[in-house]
Amino acid sequence: MPEQLSITLTVNGRTHTKDVAARTSLADFLRDQLHLTGTHLGCEHGVCGACTVTVDGRTVRSCLMLAVQADGREVTTIEGLKDPQGAWHPVQKAFFEHFAIQCGFCTPGFFATAIELLGSHPDPTEAQIREYLSGNICRCSGYQAIVEAVQAAAAALREQATQGHAPRERALHDHERG
Amino acid sequence: MKAPGFDYRAPRRLAEATAILQDAGPDGRVLAGGQSLMPMMNMRIVAPQILVDINRIEDLARLEVDGGTLRVGALVRHVDILNSPLVAAGWPLMREATTYVAHPAIRNRGTTCGSVAHNDPAAEHPSVLLTLGGSVVIASAGGRREVQAHDFLQGIMTTALEPGEMVVELRYPAARPGTGWAFVEFARRLGDFALGGAAALLTMRHGVCEEARLTLVGMGEGPVRVLAAEELLTGQRIDAAGARDLFAAAARLAMGSVEPTEDVHAGSGYRRHLAGVMTRRALNTALARSRGEHHA
Numbered sequence: 001m002p003e004q005l006s007i008t009l010t011v012n013g014r015t016h017t018k019d020v021a022a023r024t025s026l027a028d029f030l031r032d033q034l035h036l037t038g039t040h041l042g043c044e045h046g047v048c049g050a051c052t053v054t055v056d057g058r059t060v061r062s063c064l065m066l067a068v069q070a071d072g073r074e075v076t077t078i079e080g081l082k083d084p085q086g087a088w089h090p091v092q093k094a095f096f097e098h099f100a101i102q103c104g105f106c107t108p109g110f111f112a113t114a115i116e117l118l119g120s121h122p123d124p125t126e127a128q129i130r131e132y133l134s135g136n137i138c139r140c141s142g143y144q145a146i147v148e149a150v151q152a153a154a155a156a157l158r159e160q161a162t163q164g165h166a167p168r169e170r171a172l173h174d175h176e177r178g
Numbered sequence: 179m180k181a182p183g184f185d186y187r188a189p190r191r192l193a194e195a196t197a198i199l200q201d202a203g204p205d206g207r208v209l210a211g212g213q214s215l216m217p218m219m220n221m222r223i224v225a226p227q228i229l230v231d232i233n234r235i236e237d238l239a240r241l242e243v244d245g246g247t248l249r250v251g252a253l254v255r256h257v258d259i260l261n262s263p264l265v266a267a268g269w270p271l272m273r274e275a276t277t278y279v280a281h282p283a284i285r286n287r288g289t290t291c292g293s294v295a296h297n298d299p300a301a302e303h304p305s306v307l308l309t310l311g312g313s314v315v316i317a318s319a320g321g322r323r324e325v326q327a328h329d330f331l332q333g334i335m336t337t338a339l340e341p342g343e344m345v346v347e348l349r350y351p352a353a354r355p356g357t358g359w360a361f362v363e364f365a366r367r368l369g370d371f372a373l374g375g376a377a378a379l380l381t382m383r384h385g386v387c388e389e390a391r392l393t394l395v396g397m398g399e400g401p402v403r404v405l406a407a408e409e410l411l412t413g414q415r416i417d418a419a420g421a422r423d424l425f426a427a428a429a430r431l432a433m434g435s436v437e438p439t440e441d442v443h444a445g446s447g448y449r450r451h452l453a454g455v456m457t458r459r460a461l462n463t464a465l466a467r468s469r470g471e472h473h474a
Contacts, residue, residue, distance in 0.1 A: 003185075005186065022183070022185070023181045023183050023184060025181070025216075044220050045221055049281070052283050058257070058286040059286055060287055061213075061283050061284065061287070063216075064217065064220075064287065065216075065287065066209075066212075068186055068231075069233060113282065116282065131368055132282055134369045135282060135369055136281075
């Protein structure tokens with residue numbers, strides 16, 4: 001058995017201390033040791049974007065980062081996107097409503113990238129969306145619906161920001177009404 | 179696939195890192211951003227026995243200007259270059275080149291020093307360092323040395339780095355006033371490795387080109403300076419009417435200076451043609467910018 005290293009990190013707000021082998025990727029650690037299987041592994045060499053997660057506020061390819069490198073860091077995966085009341089993140093909701101998901105394999109990576117984009121660009125152009133998402137590959141839904149979903153999520157997040165607190169229920173309510 | 183096993187070290191001080199590298203010799207490898215090394219380990223193209231992770235050495239994250247020279251530490255990431263007002267103001271060629279580097283999640287981790295140390299022929303940063311006449315600061319247990327870009331970059335994924343050494347800093351001199359710049363690339367999809375590209379600098383004074391730099395990307399064993407085109411342009415009066423013929427001549431020299439490889443993405447002839455197109459585009463944009471025009 002290879003040498004085990006002890007790491008302590010926060011994943012989706014919860015702190016974990018675990019022993020890992022040095023060669024274990026962050027992706028394999030999340031899936032196999034924390035059983036957070038929402039992070040998907042496609043190519044395992046940084047090309048497909050499926051394994052994209054957020055570490056200390058920035059997106060990373062979790063197949064290209066070692067679990068030991070996440071020691072002391074804060075990680076967010078797709079399992080951490082819902083708000084404390086259990087409501088979907090506006091990006092999740094928009095993907096669902098715009099049919100931007102088919103098989104769902106690429107989707108967790110798209111969510112992480114789209115959320116990072118909307119954090120720095122609240123009102124992105126279509127070209128900005130396409131450029132920012134260019135490192136995430138989808139092989140079945142097609143990209144048009146994904147771009148439309150990100151535009152809708154941007155609008156929902158802007159509305160949230162102008163309405164202050166308790167925004168998600170309000171946005172959902174407004175949407176259903178009209 | 180998964181990376182093979184290795185001994186993992188994460189020193190917090192540079193002196194510890196160089197001591198580990200000295201002991202490791204050819205079995206040691208530096209891990210910075212990991213956006214080239216980790217794929218190669220996962221694909222089992224390389225299998226270092228001792229991996230020296232430098233991400234905890236905070237001193238290496240410095241990005242600063244010192245006496246007109248930009249200093250880029252070994253932990254400065256592509257995203258830091260893109261977000262830096264210093265780089266945007268004084269080293270716009272570097273900023274423009276970085277917009278072509280991969281995708282956001284890769285730019286969040288990958289480092290400029292790592293890109294230069296890796297020296298992939300299709301990578302942007304080796305060509306920028308060469309075009310700007312920069313240098314590489316190398317540390318080892320025995321001390322430091324500074325190597326000029328053209329001596330450091332030796333061929334496909336080959337540099338002047340010796341076992342036990344690591345890149346700690348890149349240095350970029352400032353361009354002279356009146357210098358227009360351009361970095362252009364052609365790829366089939368955003369963020370892909372380029373089929374070809376070019377970097378150009380034109381230092382203009384009263385309509386005369388005082389200095390020209392032209393480097394091709396992705397056309398050979400590494401970045402290729404087109405010295406013949408630089409000589410052709412230097413000393414010439416370049417006005418709007420004459421630029422067309424002059425830049426066409428420079429493009430022919432660029433096409434003649436490369437022997438591009440063939441692969442599944444493009445043939446050799448196509449890439450040579452691209453060398454000419456990229457040269458013309460880069461020179462036109464650099465000329466417009468030397469006059470203060472914004473040329474998309």
